Amino acid sequence: xxLVPNWPDYVFNKNYKLNTLAEVENYIKENKHLPGMPSxxxxxxxxxxxxxxxxxxxxxIEELTLYIITQQKQIDELKQKGEVQNKLLHMLAKxxxxxxxxxxxxxxxxxxxxxx
Numbered sequence: 494x495x496l497v498p499n500w501p502d503y504v505f506n507k508n509y510k511l512n513t514l515a516e517v518e519n520y521i522k523e524n525k526h527l528p529g530m531p532s533x534x535x536x537x538x539x540x541x542x543x544x545x546x547x548x549x550x551x552x553x554i555e556e557l558t559l560y561i562i563t564q565q566k567q568i569d570e571l572k573q574k575g576e577v578q579n580k581l582l583h584m585l586a587k588x589x590x591x592x593x594x595x596x597x598x599x600x601x602x603x604x605x606x607x608x609x
Contacts, residue, residue, distance in 0.1 A: 501552035504559065511559055527553060 503509055512520070512528060520528045530549055531541060590601055 501555055504555040
């Protein structure tokens with residue numbers, strides 16, 4: 494085992510330019526392989542250094558981790574917004590229900606409680 498210089502922890506530096514997923518998608522559509530990775534033709538023609546490939550694969554894993562973290566933050570934010578909207582909707586529905594009477598009100602309240 495030999496230490497390899499330039500291990501891709503640089504991916505976590507603030508000034509690392511992480512492509513947007515749209516940029517990655519466009520690159521893949523155009524080139525049929527990931528950015529920064531050799532194409533199948535290049536590997537067939539030139540071979541591949543296992544150490545260099547390990548570095549590239551680690552770089553891609555670290556980039557994927559950053560994408561996942563970003564997406565999880567977006568999911569959490571959307572969940573929080575959804576919860577706030579649900580509470581507001583619940584409050585508005587209660588206000589509207591307070592104006593109803595009798596069987597109509599009871600039926601709607603039962604449906605409302607069932608989906609709470």
